[in-house]
């Protein structure tokens with residue numbers, strides 16, 4: 001009943017990598033995104049993510065278990 005856990009975790013990791021600037025691929029279409037003013041914009045599918053919220057604090061998520 002927990003088959004979706006690995007997939008969700010992978011997506012979350014990709015999202016975190018994208019927010020940290022470690023990844024430059026759009027999560028929606030896979031094209032290169034543009035970092036500008038605390039926002040990540042995809043010129044291909046026009047999706048956008050806000051990075052300002054997590055930029056001030058380190059997004060450290062230790063594996064506890």
Ligand SMILES: [Zn+2]
Nearest residue numbers: 026029042045
């Ligand atoms: Zn895109």
